[in-house]
Amino acid sequence: MSVIDVLRERGFIQQTTHQEPLYELLEREKVTFYVGFDPTADSLHIGHMLPIMAMHHMQEAGHRPIAILGGGTAMIGDPSGRTDMRKMLTEEQIDHNASCFKEQLSRFIDFSDGKALMINNAEWLRDLNYIAFLREVGSQFSVNRMLTAECYKSRMERGLTFIEFNYMLLQSYDFLMLYRKYGCKLQMGGDDQWSNILSGADLIRRLERGEAYGITFPLLTTSSGKKMGKTEAGAVWLDAQKTSPYDFYQYWRNTDDRDVERFLALYTFLPMDEVRRLGSLKDREINEAKKVLAYEVTRLTHGEEAAKEAQKAAEALFGNAGDESAVPAIPLDRNAVVSGLPIADLLVVAKLAPSKSEARRLIAQGGITLNDQKVTDTNQTVTMDDFPGDEALIKKGKKQFQRIILQ
RNA sequence: GGAGGGGUUCCCGAGUGGCCAAAGGGGGCAGACUGUAAAUCUGUUGGCAUUGCCUUCGAAGGUUCAAAUCCUUCCCCCUCCA
Numbered sequence A: 001m002s003v004i005d006v007l008r009e010r011g012f013i014q015q016t017t018h019q020e021p022l023y024e025l026l027e028r029e030k031v032t033f034y035v036g037f038d039p040t041a042d043s044l045h046i047g048h049m050l051p052i053m054a055m056h057h058m059q060e061a062g063h064r065p066i067a068i069l070g071g072g073t074a075m076i077g078d079p080s081g082r083t084d085m086r087k088m089l090t091e092e093q094i095d096h097n098a099s100c101f102k103e104q105l106s107r108f109i110d111f112s113d114g115k116a117l118m119i120n121n122a123e124w125l126r127d128l129n130y131i132a133f134l135r136e137v138g139s140q141f142s143v144n145r146m147l148t149a150e151c152y153k154s155r156m157e158r159g160l161t162f163i164e165f166n167y168m169l170l171q172s173y174d175f176l177m178l179y180r181k182y183g184c185k186l187q188m189g190g191d192d193q194w195s196n197i198l199s200g201a202d203l204i205r206r207l208e209r210g211e212a213y214g215i216t217f218p219l220l221t222t223s224s225g226k227k228m229g230k231t232e233a234g235a236v237w238l239d240a241q242k243t244s245p246y247d248f249y250q251y252w253r254n255t256d257d258r259d260v261e262r263f264l265a266l267y268t269f270l271p272m273d274e275v276r277r278l279g280s281l282k283d284r285e286i287n288e289a290k291k292v293l294a295y296e297v298t299r300l301t302h303g304e305e306a307a308k309e310a311q312k313a314a315e316a317l318f319g320n321a322g323d324e325s326a327v328p329a330i331p332l333d334r335n336a337v338v339s340g341l342p343i344a345d346l347l348v349v350a351k352l353a354p355s356k357s358e359a360r361r362l363i364a365q366g367g368i369t370l371n372d373q374k375v376t377d378t379n380q381t382v383t384m385d386d387f388p389g390d391e392a393l394i395k396k397g398k399k400q401f402q403r404i405i406l407q
Numbered sequence B: 001g002g003a004g005g006g007g008u009u010c011c012c013g014a015g016u017g018g019c020c021a022a023a024g025g026g027g028g029c030a031g032a033c034u035g036u037a038a039a040u041c042u043g044u045u046g047g048c049a050u051u052g053c054c055u056u057c058g059a060a061g062g063u064u065c066a067a068a069u070c071c072u073u074c075c076c077c078c079u080c081c082a
Helices: A003-010 A019-028 A046-060 A091-105 A130-136 A143-148 A150-158 A167-182 A191-208 A245-253 A257-267 A272-279 A283-302 A304-319 A343-349 A356-364
Strands: A032-037 A064-069 A117-120 A184-190 A213-217 A329-332 A368-370 A391-396 A400-406
Touching: A003 A019, A003 A046, A003 A257, A019 A184, A019 A213, A032 A046, A032 A167, A046 A064, A046 A184, A046 A213, A046 A257, A064 A091, A064 A167, A091 A117, A143 A150, A150 A191, A167 A184, A167 A191, A184 A191, A191 A213, A245 A283, A245 A304, A257 A272, A257 A283, A272 A283, A283 A304, A329 A343, A343 A356, A343 A368, A343 A391, A356 A368
Parallel strands: A032 A064, A032 A184, A064 A117, A184 A213, A329 A400
Antiparallel strands: A368 A391, A391 A400
16 A cells, blocks of 8 residues: 555645656665645644644655754745744754754654754755846746735735745745755645745746655644634643643543544554444543543654553542542642642642732632632632642642642 | 824723723633533622722823813824825
8 A cells, every 4th residue: 555545544634746657666666755844833733733744654664754954044934824924043043952852853853874864954045146146046036926825915914024925935945955955855734834835836847847745734622613723822832841741641631522533534554444433432432532532642652651640640539440640740849838828729730720819700700629628718728737648639620630739 | 204093900902080999791710510530600890998099091391170081292003105
């Protein structure tokens, strides 16, 4: 079975250029391909997982992935799909973020022996000569045609700076440089990158009369319309320091019924027969599928051990069978409690409420439970008695838990 | 550069001297119902304090007993013209 078929069956492919020749190319030879990542934060998040999984599938099929870090382009900001101009980063920030990415990517992609590459496009962009660039690349682009691209059209309403307008040329130039230096013939990216990918492939065909192709991934939203990986608390990160494995697990555990099968196909390596079986479960049964999904994705991202712990913690909190010590905890100085601590303050310390007013509101609405006891008095103070074994468990709403350990 | 319009709380959007912490909607949070799902209904949604106080309506000044609302300067955005 061809990788393309695998990717297609699992739901990775939104559009491709030159279907037939691309299909043949991937059958015929080991292809070097690339995916771009913008190093705008110091960790990847769930939104990046789709391309990462796709890269893994491709590598498994014998192709060579290149992860391009947009060190140069991040200094400009891509207008695609954005309503505002993106903030520009300093070189130091970008370099730091890039090194964080590599570590995370290594969990999914084998970088040993040149089986995959990671390249910063600053390598060729930072010292680019403007005149030379205009002559070689700029001459190949028609402004008229660029303006018809959806990503620019929508920005025409709100305003578009010249620097952003150049983004398409720079990304095309990346593709060109990778083609020349590494024989890279394929670019993959989100569907919002379609026009940038197309123009890159065109540029290679025009200047080098070479073969170049593109594949885009669907832009995922959950069935309830949210962007993938975004919660009210912010992005769900792959860095365990920024999003604990437990929270990561919970994100997947709470997947909408309608998304379970799609996500199992995209974010796990389970055989499709199994994916379809799990996805067809109905009603309460589908919770089994969600557990598998949560466990598998957590295992891939944080390792077997962390996944098991997260699962145990979830079982302890939701099924009262399991090991509560696996629940993430935060420390609290026991001196703060000895003389009695207002419950509202405790909630703030536990990060379950952003302010004491909010904490009081939560209590008044019956949303707080302390050690299985619903808190009813806004003015209650907690004392050492509330910390049997030096710890307490606070629950906010139905499924947010925080363990507090005295130190 | 010229003319006009505008910047309000998480977002959209009312509000043109006191009744404004600021209508309404969206989103969020909580409660009920449930399957750690969805949908629905209810409550709530600046901060601190048990009456009350403090901070907020692009920024800084000013007028006034009193300003989101009036005046001055500045910054930013949009439309038309160059």
